[in-house]
Amino acid sequence: MxxxxxxxxxxxxxxxxxxxxxxxxxxxxxxxxxxxxxxxxxxxxxxxxxxxxxxxxxxxxxxxxxxxxxxxxxxxxxxxxxxxxxxxxxxxxxxxxxxxxxxxxxxxxxxxxxxxxxxxxxxxxxxRLSWWDEIAWMVRTSARQFIGPTAMLPACLTLGEPDRQQAIDSLLAICRHRTPDLVDRFLDVMAEATGSGRAPAxxxxxxxxxxxxxxxxxxxxxxxxxxxxxxxxxxxxxxxxxxxxxxxxxxxxxxxxxxxxxxxxxxxxxxxxxxxxxxxxxxxxxxxxxxxxxxxxxxxxxxxxxxxxxxxxxxxxxxxxxxxxxxxxxxxx
Ligand SMILES: [Zn+2]
Incomplete structure (x- = not known):
């Protein structure tokens, strides 16, 4: 807008x-x-x-x-x-x-x-990538259509187009107000949920x-x-x-x-x-x-x-x- x-x-x-x-x-x-x-x-x-x-x-x-x-x-x-x-x-x-x-x-x-x-x-x-780049990368390279809910992700998200950017925005919003160790744990959970793994060096x-x-x-x-x-x-x-x-x-x-x-x-x-x-x-x-x-x-x-x-x-x-x-x-x- x-x-x-x-x-x-x-x-x-x-x-x-x-x-x-x-x-x-x-x-x-x-x-x-x-x-x-x-x-x-x-x-x-x-x-x-x-x-x-x-x-x-x-x-x-x-x-x-x-x-x-x-x-x-x-x-x-x-x-x-x-x-x-x-x-x-x-x-x-x-x-x-x-x-x-x-x-x-x-x-x-x-x-x-x-x-x-x-x-x-x-x-x-x-x-390593920044957490914001790594989350976007996990979602964009994921072969899965949907993820969640999990303990750290309260709702189900659609990863496929046309909703992919919205899913990335939701995940970034979750991380924005977390301490570094919680963000790192969240990245591990997302690595598994998306099936993309952690981003290679x-x-x-x-x-x-x-x-x-x-x-x-x-x-x-x-x-x-x-x-x-x-x-x-x-x-x-x-x-x-x-x-x-x-x-x-x-x-x-x-x-x-x-x-x-x-x-x-x-x-x-x-x-x-x-x-x-x-x-x-x-x-x-x-x-x-x-x-x-x-x-x-x-x-x-x-x-x-x-x-x-x-x-x-x-x-x-x-x-x-x-x-x-x-x-x-x-x-x-
Ligand atoms: Zn900065």
Whole structure:
């Protein structure tokens, strides 16, 4: 379903009113855009919900940013109170998908733009898929028409088309609010219920970057930040567990890139995905900025350096909506 915000931006773009509004001198503060994957979701056997744009759409978005905005990096944030009005945007990616290196990096280079890549360092060992990709893969490769109910799955689900995507969405919703050990048990149950088994490690190599690729990002002038080791929702963990996820991530970044981890993004990123303990652990690790993921723009004041707001870039939304988010963020971000 098309959201009201997408519809309004589309009307604005078509009517020419958007162009007029965009040239009213911009705004104070900046918009941080968040991407996950660049590619073609319809061809993917993993979670299609994490695609942010096709390569063609991403290229058009970069063209727009280059023409209409100042694209900034975290190091520029300290100057925020001194900036005048304008269209300021930051490009960020989460998780560490391989297409970030293979597709996004060449396009960023061609546009001469820089971005921030937040990586879950455990994924860079490429031994396993994320739970969301593994569930989608189990369902898409299953030969079974129906599964459930089981102890961990309250209702029967239809895996065959046209209901397959709906089954995947239901299973992802079950996992979203569970602790990592429960998610892992759920994956074992689903492996058996679907008959697909657990995903082989070879698949993880197709999906994630390795450290050579992450180094290429760094050497191309991109900023590499942390996103934990195992991608848990941090607020579900005790403070020592959170500290291990944050310092373990920082240590891996430092070991492989020889630079400290100064920026971080919270897995899931909703307001309840991080807490006071998370902030204390980030301060202990000398992290300068941590990014959330529930919409909104960033004003010079009040500015919370451990809750830098980001907006989602969604595959399928028209370019007009992207343009409106960046240039009219008070309404569309
Ligand atoms: Zn993530």
């Amino acid at each position: 098309v959201s009201k915000s997408v519809l309004a931006s589309y009307v604005l773009g078509r009517s020419g009113l958007g162009t007029l509004l965009r040239h009213t001198g911009g705004h104070r503060g900046f918009v941080a855009l968040n991407y996950h994957r660049i590619g073609y979701p319809a061809e993917c056997e993993f979670d299609r919900g994490v695609f942010s744009a096709t390569p063609e759409a991403f290229e058009r978005q970069l063209e727009f940013l280059k023409k209409e905005c100042d694209v900034i990096l975290p190091a520029d944030i300290k100057d925020l109170p001194r900036w005048g009005r304008g269209n300021y945007a930051m490009i960020t990616f989460d998780d560490g998908y391989r297409d970030n290196h293979d597709i996004a990096l060449p396009l960023l280079r061609a546009a001469n733009l820089k971005a921030v890549f937040f990586i879950a360092t455990g994924f860079m060992d490429r031994t 070879s698949l993880a190599q197709e999906v994630w970057m390795n450290w050579d690729m992450v180094r290429n990002l760094h050497e191309a002038g991109m900023v590499v930040g942390g996103h934990t080791v195992h991608h848990p929702i941090l607020s579900f963990l005790t403070r020592p567990e959170q500290a291990r996820e944050i310092t373990g991530c920082a240590r891996a970044v430092e070991q492989h890139l020889k630079v400290p981890m100064r920026v971080f993004s919270y897995p899931r990123g909703k307001p309840d995905a991080f807490n006071c303990d998370t902030r204390a652990c980030l301060a202990d690790a000398n992290v300068e900025y941590a990014f959330s993921y529930y919409g909104g723009m960033n004003l010079p004041a009040p500015f919370d350096r451990y809750d830098v707001r980001r907006v989602s870039v969604d595959a399928g939304a028209p370019l007009e909506h992207f343009e409106a988010m960046v240039t009219l963020p008070r309404i569309f971000a």
